[in-house]
Amino acid sequence: MVYDDELSSSILCKVALSVARHPTINDVARAAGVSVGTVSNVLNRKGRHSDATRAKVIRAAASMHYRPNALIRSLQTGTTNTIGVFTWRVYLGAWHDMTLDLLRGISKGLAETSRDVLLYARHPHEGDVDPGYFLDGRVDAAILAPGGLSPEGLEQLASSSLPVVTLYQSRIPASVASVRIDNASGIHATVEHLVKLGHRRIAFLSPAYSDDFCERRQAYLDAMERHDLAPRAEWAPLGELEREGDAGEMMDYMLGTRVLPTAIVCGNDGVAIAALRALRERGFAVPQDLSVAGFDDSAAAQSEDLTTVRQPAEEVGMTAARFVEALLCGARGEECRAVLPVQLITRGTTASPRDGRASAHMPLAVPMKGASV
Amino acid sequence: MVYDDELSSSILCKVALSVARHPTINDVARAAGVSVGTVSNVLNRKGRHSDATRAKVIRAAASMHYRPNALIRSLQTGTTNTIGVFTWRVYLGAWHDMTLDLLRGISKGLAETSRDVLLYARHPHEGDVDPGYFLDGRVDAAILAPGGLSPEGLEQLASSSLPVVTLYQSRIPASVASVRIDNASGIHATVEHLVKLGHRRIAFLSPAYSDDFCERRQAYLDAMERHDLAPRAEWAPLGELEREGDAGEMMDYMLGTRVLPTAIVCGNDGVAIAALRALRERGFAVPQDLSVAGFDDSAAAQSEDLTTVRQPAEEVGMTAARFVEALLCGARGEECRAVLPVQLITRGTTASPRDGRASAHMPLAVPMKGASV
DNA sequence: TTGTATGCGTTATCAC
DNA sequence: GTGATAACGCATACAA
Numbered sequence: 001m002v003y004d005d006e007l008s009s010s011i012l013c014k015v016a017l018s019v020a021r022h023p024t025i026n027d028v029a030r031a032a033g034v035s036v037g038t039v040s041n042v043l044n045r046k047g048r049h050s051d052a053t054r055a056k057v058i059r060a061a062a063s064m065h066y067r068p069n070a071l072i073r074s075l076q077t078g079t080t081n082t083i084g085v086f087t088w089r090v091y092l093g094a095w096h097d098m099t100l101d102l103l104r105g106i107s108k109g110l111a112e113t114s115r116d117v118l119l120y121a122r123h124p125h126e127g128d129v130d131p132g133y134f135l136d137g138r139v140d141a142a143i144l145a146p147g148g149l150s151p152e153g154l155e156q157l158a159s160s161s162l163p164v165v166t167l168y169q170s171r172i173p174a175s176v177a178s179v180r181i182d183n184a185s186g187i188h189a190t191v192e193h194l195v196k197l198g199h200r201r202i203a204f205l206s207p208a209y210s211d212d213f214c215e216r217r218q219a220y221l222d223a224m225e226r227h228d229l230a231p232r233a234e235w236a237p238l239g240e241l242e243r244e245g246d247a248g249e250m251m252d253y254m255l256g257t258r259v260l261p262t263a264i265v266c267g268n269d270g271v272a273i274a275a276l277r278a279l280r281e282r283g284f285a286v287p288q289d290l291s292v293a294g295f296d297d298s299a300a301a302q303s304e305d306l307t308t309v310r311q312p313a314e315e316v317g318m319t320a321a322r323f324v325e326a327l328l329c330g331a332r333g334e335e336c337r338a339v340l341p342v343q344l345i346t347r348g349t350t351a352s353p354r355d356g357r358a359s360a361h362m363p364l365a366v367p368m369k370g371a372s373v
Numbered sequence: 374m375v376y377d378d379e380l381s382s383s384i385l386c387k388v389a390l391s392v393a394r395h396p397t398i399n400d401v402a403r404a405a406g407v408s409v410g411t412v413s414n415v416l417n418r419k420g421r422h423s424d425a426t427r428a429k430v431i432r433a434a435a436s437m438h439y440r441p442n443a444l445i446r447s448l449q450t451g452t453t454n455t456i457g458v459f460t461w462r463v464y465l466g467a468w469h470d471m472t473l474d475l476l477r478g479i480s481k482g483l484a485e486t487s488r489d490v491l492l493y494a495r496h497p498h499e500g501d502v503d504p505g506y507f508l509d510g511r512v513d514a515a516i517l518a519p520g521g522l523s524p525e526g527l528e529q530l531a532s533s534s535l536p537v538v539t540l541y542q543s544r545i546p547a548s549v550a551s552v553r554i555d556n557a558s559g560i561h562a563t564v565e566h567l568v569k570l571g572h573r574r575i576a577f578l579s580p581a582y583s584d585d586f587c588e589r590r591q592a593y594l595d596a597m598e599r600h601d602l603a604p605r606a607e608w609a610p611l612g613e614l615e616r617e618g619d620a621g622e623m624m625d626y627m628l629g630t631r632v633l634p635t636a637i638v639c640g641n642d643g644v645a646i647a648a649l650r651a652l653r654e655r656g657f658a659v660p661q662d663l664s665v666a667g668f669d670d671s672a673a674a675q676s677e678d679l680t681t682v683r684q685p686a687e688e689v690g691m692t693a694a695r696f697v698e699a700l701l702c703g704a705r706g707e708e709c710r711a712v713l714p715v716q717l718i719t720r721g722t723t724a725s726p727r728d729g730r731a732s733a734h735m736p737l738a739v740p741m742k743g744a745s746v
Numbered sequence: 747t748t749g750t751a752t753g754c755g756t757t758a759t760c761a762c
Numbered sequence: 763g764t765g766a767t768a769a770c771g772c773a774t775a776c777a778a
Contacts, residue, residue, distance in 0.1 A: 022508060022534075024755055035765045040757060049763060065529075070509035071444045071453070072755040075770050080444070082491070082511075097672065100473040107494035118455070119490040121480040135395060136443035137771095138455075156438075161395075273676075299470065303646075303676030397771055408749045413773055422747060445771040448754055510755095750777075755770105762765075 023064045032060035043068070074137075083110055083324055084139035086120045086129070086148050097269065097298035098313035099145075102167070105317020106143060113325050115140070120148075131157040134164075141324045143167065146210045163327035165320045165336065170211045177327060177336035179319045183212055183295075186309035187219035188226075189344040190265050190293045193307070195227050197352045199263040199291065203235035203254060205247070205275055206267020213267045216295060220265055235261050247274030248281075255282065262290060262353035269294035269301040269308055276304060276349065287351035297345055305348035312340050396437045405433035416441070447510075456483055456697055457512035459493045459502065459521050470642065470671035471686035472518075475540070478690020479516060486698050488513070493521075504530040507537075514697045516540065519583045536700035538693045538709065543584045550696045550709035552689050556585055556668075559682035560592035561599075562717040563638050563666045566680070568600050570725045572636040572664065576608035576627060578620070578648055579640020586640045589668060593638055608634050620647030621654070628655065635663060635726035642667035642674040642681055649677060649722065660724035670718055678721035685713050 029036045034053060042049055042057040060066075074080040085106060087099055103117075110117060118139050120129075131153040134142045141163035149157065151171060157164055158173045165177040172178055194202055204220040206213050217236065224231045234257040237250060254261065266272035272294030279286055286292050294301050297310035323336040402409045407426060415422055415430040433439075447453040458479060460472055476490075483490060491512050493502075504526040507515045514536035522530065524544060530537055531546045538550040545551055567575055577593040579586050590609065597604045607630045610623060627634065639645035645667030652659055659665050667674050670683035696709040 022510075025757095026755075036756080037758085037765055037767090038763085041764085044757080053763075065505060065508075067505045067508050069448075069755055070511045071448050072510075072770090073757075075442075075444050075448070076755085076757040078770090085492075097473075100476075103473075103476075103492075107492070110494050115494070117492040117494050119458075119476075119480070119492045121483045121490045122454075122487050132438060132440045135438075135440050137395070137445075138443045300672050300676050303673050398773095399771080409772080410750070410774080411748055414748085417773075426747080442771055445754090446773080448771085449773045451754095748778085750775105752773105752775085754772090757769090759768080760766090762763100 022069075023066045025066070025068065027064060028057065028061045028066045031064065032056040080138060080140050081114060082116045082118050082139050083321075084118045084120060084134050084142040085145075086134075086142065087145040097300060098296055098311070101313035102145070102317045105314035105319075106321050107317075108314075109318040109321020110324070112321070115324075128153055131160075135160055135162055140328060141165070143320045143324065144169075146212070158333070163324060164333075165323045165327070167316060167320055168210065168212050170215060175333040177323045177333040178338075179316050179323065180339045181212075181311045181316065182339050182342050183215040184219040184222070186295060186311070186342040186344065187216050187265065188223045190295075190307075190309060191220065191223035191227065193344060193346060194263045194265070194291060194293070194350060195229075197263075197291070197350060199353050200229055201235070201259065201261045201263070201353075202229065202231065203261035203264045204231070204267075205237070205250060205254070205264050205271055207271070208238055208267075216267055232257070232259060247271060248278040251275060251278040251282070255284075260290075263350065264290060264292050266292065266294050269296045269298040269306060272306055272308065272349075273300055273304055276306070287349050288354065291350040291353070293350055301345075301347075307347045307350040308345055310343045310345050312342075315340055395442075396439045398439070398441070400437060401430065401434045401439045404437065405429040453511060453513050454487060455489045455491050455512050456694075457491045457493060457507050457515040458518075459507075459515065460518040470673060471669055471684070474686035475518070475690045478687035478692075479694050480690075481687075482691040482694020483697070485694070488697075501526055504533075508533055508535055513701060514538070516693045516697065517542075519585070531706070536697060537706075538696045538700070540689060540693055541583065541585050543588060548706040550700060550706040551711075552692045552696065553712045554585070554684045554689065555712050555715050556588040557592040557595070559668060559684070559715040559717065560589050560638065561596045563668075563680075563682060564593065564596035564600065566717060566719060567636045567638070567664060567666070567723060568602075570636075570664070570723060572726050573602055574608070574632065574634045574636070574726075575602065575604065576634035576637045577604070577640075578610070578623060578627070578637050578644055580644070581611055581640075589640055605630070605632060620644060621651040624648060624651040624655070628657075633663075636723065637663060637665050639665065639667050642669045642671040642679060645679055645681065645722075646673055646677055649679070659722050661727065664723040664726070666723055674718075674720075680720045680723040681718055683716045683718050685715070688713055 025036050025039050029039045032039065034057060038049065038053060039057050039061070042054050043061065085103070087102070106117060120133070128150040129148040131149060134157060142157075143165045144154070145167045146169050154166070154176065155173055158176045163177070165179065166172050167179050168181070169178060170180060191202060202224065204217060206217055208214055208217060220236065221231065234254065237253060254264070264275055266275055272292055275292055276286055279290060279292070284290055292306070294306045294308035295311070296313075297308045301308045319338050319340065326336055327333065398409050398412050402412045405412065407430060411422065411426060412430050412434070415427050416434065458476070460475070479490060493506070501523040502521040504522060507530060515530070516538045517527070518540045519542050527539070527549065528546055531549045536550070538552065539545050540552050541554065542551060543553060564575060575597065577590060579590055581587055581590060593609065594604065607627065610626060627637075637648055639648055645665055648665055649659055652663060652665070657663055665679070667679050667681035668684070670681045674681045692711050692713065696711075699709055700706065
């Protein structure tokens with residue numbers, strides 16, 4: 001061609017004009033008049049080349065907005081600088097306010113080590129996730145919130161070489177890193193608080209579809225026993241509680257029993273706030289007629305002046321990010337386990353019960369299944 | 374058949390024992406006794422091979438938990454099935470409650486087309502993001518919430534071949550797809566509502582660091598003018614308002630003026646709730662002494678019984694996801710523009726002002742240089 | 747129907 | 763210091 005002997009600047013023009021695609025290291029090398037190896041060296045392993053070459057390469061790369069392809073680079077180096085994060089909960093609504101705090105914590109933690117987050121959005125709304133999903137080379141490690149992987153799936157993942165940190169899960173293989181919160185302490189503190197206020201008829205309202213909820217339920221039963229309080233079966237119903245409306249039904253069920261509780265401990269703030277609304281709709285005053293306590297200390301809990309247990313979701317995320325870092329540095333899963341403390345926050349929805357018996361203005365008979373007070 | 378089984382299973386064992394790394398297509402090919410091309414064909418282009426071969430390949434792949442490397446596959450196909458999402462806001466706190474709704478919408482929208490989200494977390498806490506950041510081949514397209522990219526950066530990105538959808542941004546190149554909300558309508562409705570209640574001294578409290586805030590501020594000024602109300606300069610201060618404490622200072626400033634407003638329109642719910650608290654701390658009753666309105670209809674707004682403008686954050690996310698899909702199918706950016714409607718939600722923090730005059734304990738109103746009271 | 751060969755863009759290992 | 767070149771794992775066009 002006529003232009004074979006053009007100066008590099010015009011070559012740059014040619015390249016710039018001809019590429020719809022992004023410039024590659026080859027383009028940079030050609031423009032700078034050096035080999036690809038030299039370009040790679042200059043750009044990555046600073047220090048083993050002449051200043052003149054260095055300048056040429058840098059300028060060529062900058063002028064054509066060269067950007068190394070991250071995929072190929074990962075292929076070469078074996079590391080993606082990306083962490084997979086699976087949180088089922090992003091699909092759910094206000095029942096789980098803590099997701100964003102969690103993500104923020106993870107982001108902050110990973111930013112410290114310049115890693116990005118691959119947020120798995122592709123999973124279906126229902127059913128278990130294929131563990132192989134995390135093994136396609138896109139991520140260096142995975143952080144798994146509950147709800148996606150079956151125990152077997154987690155087992156399989158654990159036996160692979162992918163570092164994994166589970167969150168809010170207790171039924172996991174011993175070798176898997178995990179960050180949990182101290183559910184039992186939180187519930188014990190809540191029950192203790194209520195007992196000190198004079199409550200003896202304490203109910204527990206919660207779904208049971210995650211380890212956390214199960215632990216909280218068990219802790220409630222333990223706490224009741226510890227205080228010599230025998231919870232009636234209908235005070236701790238095992239319902240689905242997946243939507244707001246469910247809380248109303250559950251409340252009807254609970255209020256339809258012969259002996260009403262004077263306090264309700266809820267599995268999380270979402271349930272507690274739904275319970276608050278259901279109670280108020282039915283003419284009950286909180287905390288005069290019934291006390292209500294939640295779990296999580298979400299933003300809504302603060303607004304609702306809800307007594308609740310504060311869990312450090314952001315710290316859970318940061319801890320998980322640090323564990324990921326540790327695992328990538330060779331730590332074993334067994335060494336990366338944390339149970340973060342929680343703290344009871346007493347607010348306006350809990351108070352002493354009205355003198356032993358149900359209050360005077362409470363409905364005599366709740367319109368459900370002929371039950372009476 | 375039996376012979377085949379024995380043969381392949383023993384080979385499988387050998388392979389399984391030898392690999393610490395993940396099996397590659399070569400391993401599968403060897404185990405199945407076919408070539409890599411055949412494996413690839415069987416796994417991807419169904420239909421052009423014998424049943425026997427097909428069965429062998431499938432079984433070999435399944436038994437060794439073969440998973441194609443997504444990086445290489447992307448390299449090959451030119452598509453990553455991943456969308457980059459940049460939201461600065463994940464770092465911020467309760468000032469921006471809508472982030473999770475947004476993410477949920479994006480996730481739902483992308484799940485429809487089996488794409489995942491690369492959530493950029495690596496950006497520093499301050500300063501502009503390098504546009505080249507999104508051009509390293511890891512994503513097929515990008516969704517950009519405000520705050521990260523400078524206008525020039527966005528321009529540069531727009532001139533690249535990467536499909537981009539901006540959110541909540543109005544000052545963008547004409548060719549860039551965008552999803553916005555109708556800020557002006559929301560503010561006009563709010564001011565209209567307050568005017569109908571009898572307010573004339575209406576203030577505007579908001580930061581101004583994003584397009585949305587600026588639009589809302591301008592809409593406030595327009596609405597005031599439309600109602601022949603000349604807002605005093607001190608009723609629409611231009612402050613930073615980046616933390617909760619700032620709202621208190623701003624409130625002190627506003628309440629320290631000679632003529633007090635009877636209503637405060639806020640830039641978002643976070644500001645409004647901070648304003649509510651600041652007002653109550655200073656002995657003002659809402660809405661008796663002052664009315665307050667927000668913007669967004671976050672969960673906190675519902676809890677606080679705040680009059681506000683509902684914005685469909687989740688729908689913003691879903692729309693963005695759909696635009697991404699459209700762009701990837703060849704649509705031009707100009708064709709992918711949406712301004713989603715908002716809706717005024719009147720709640721308990723707005724009411725008629727106390728009978729024309731300021732309340733008894735408020736400082737007397739003193740007219741200043743032609744300002745209409 | 748199946749196998750072979752090529753190339754994707756980069757890093758890294760060697761010669762020079 | 764610098765430049766060839768192998769290798770990464772896969773898809774695909776093409777040959778058999």
